[in-house]
Amino acid sequence: MYIKRIISDKIIDKLSKTNKVIVIYGARQTGKTTLSKQLLNQLNLKSLYVNADQMKYHDVFSSKDVNKIRSVVMGYDLILIDEAQRIPDIGINLKIIHDEIPEVKLLVTGSSSLDLASKVTEPLTGRKQVFPLYPIAISELKSLYNNFEINDKLEELLIYGSYPEVFTTINHNEKKDVLEEISSSYLFKDIFELLNLRHRNKIYDLLRMLAFQVGSEVSIHELSNSLKIRRETVENYLNLLEQSFIIFKIRGFRRNLRKEVSKMNKYFFYDLGIRNYMINNFNPFNLRNDLGQLWENFLFIERKKYLEYNKISTNQYFWRTYTGTELDYVEERNGILTGYEFKLKKTRKQPPKTWVETYNADYKFINRENYLEFIV
Numbered sequence: 123m124y125i126k127r128i129i130s131d132k133i134i135d136k137l138s139k140t141n142k143v144i145v146i147y148g149a150r151q152t153g154k155t156t157l158s159k160q161l162l163n164q165l166n167l168k169s170l171y172v173n174a175d176q177m178k179y180h181d182v183f184s185s186k187d188v189n190k191i192r193s194v195v196m197g198y199d200l201i202l203i204d205e206a207q208r209i210p211d212i213g214i215n216l217k218i219i220h221d222e223i224p225e226v227k228l229l230v231t232g233s234s235s236l237d238l239a240s241k242v243t244e245p246l247t248g249r250k251q252v253f254p255l256y257p258i259a260i261s262e263l264k265s266l267y268n269n270f271e272i273n274d275k276l277e278e279l280l281i282y283g284s285y286p287e288v289f290t291t292i293n294h295n296e297k298k299d300v301l302e303e304i305s306s307s308y309l310f311k312d313i314f315e316l317l318n319l320r321h322r323n324k325i326y327d328l329l330r331m332l333a334f335q336v337g338s339e340v341s342i343h344e345l346s347n348s349l350k351i352r353r354e355t356v357e358n359y360l361n362l363l364e365q366s367f368i369i370f371k372i373r374g375f376r377r378n379l380r381k382e383v384s385k386m387n388k389y390f391f392y393d394l395g396i397r398n399y400m401i402n403n404f405n406p407f408n409l410r411n412d413l414g415q416l417w418e419n420f421l422f423i424e425r426k427k428y429l430e431y432n433k434i435s436t437n438q439y440f441w442r443t444y445t446g447t448e449l450d451y452v453e454e455r456n457g458i459l460t461g462y463e464f465k466l467k468k469t470r471k472q473p474p475k476t477w478v479e480t481y482n483a484d485y486k487f488i489n490r491e492n493y494l495e496f497i498v
Contacts, residue, residue: 143228144229147232150304152367179194184211221249261497374442383442418464421464434455458484469489
């Protein structure tokens, strides 16, 4: 099954109009290699595919020797370097190609920002265009399915997530096997390869705790006590998990009221299949007690995909007061505030009076009937 990724046309446009280094990065197994090869097929360019796992390319693309590099790329219009973070000093060598061999276009993929960003950001300042790639977005399914068909797949997406291989696998037991393979063989590979972590099992324990706390404010102090590791270590692990596109955090919104909560963050998963795998819960809808958490996480990540893929700059928060008044989601764009309430069922709530009176802000209620308007 071919699922067209939203960023594909944008990348083709950039490759056609500029000579900037195009960087596609994201978690492993999100489809970066598949997308890149499809782009090569669409572009009318003579292209060289470089698999950075093959050592024969390391000597050339880490050499900082323009003549050695030129001997490999000469005669090609486009060079695709897949899993580029595996090549030492890749950033400075990409800069050399960009500056000294400008007739060659560069397309680069990397398995996470953890390593790739640190290797390319500084050398390629002003020379790159970065495109994140996430698990399949609902907006990408619109090219294959109508609204009825997407709604029909919703419960399965909330349970098994939307990694490409998981989505295209039909059997539920096989979906679980794919998620296990992704989690055990790929998800933490960057972290474990690059860093000499003393307590690898603590990473898994931390993720399990976060999986149970989706939608709730997370206390670093409590995590530290439960895991029996220092607060600084917990914060470091959380940062690594964010950089590896496993989780992301949402901060509390605070501006006018002293009673607004803002010190603790909420953490959500980039993929709900991974979240459910961490707690070993693939129960069907009618046997779950965490539907509210799944729904909130789903809307957060799909909204995030929509905003980032469309280059819409928005500040994202949750909002809660110490008296218990809250909104699941707050968006601040161009100085305008909008508060959102997420409910899977139809029951509509009135906007919190404190929110309306304090900020004179808009309010929207998102449920199963209108969610596609919010994320597509």
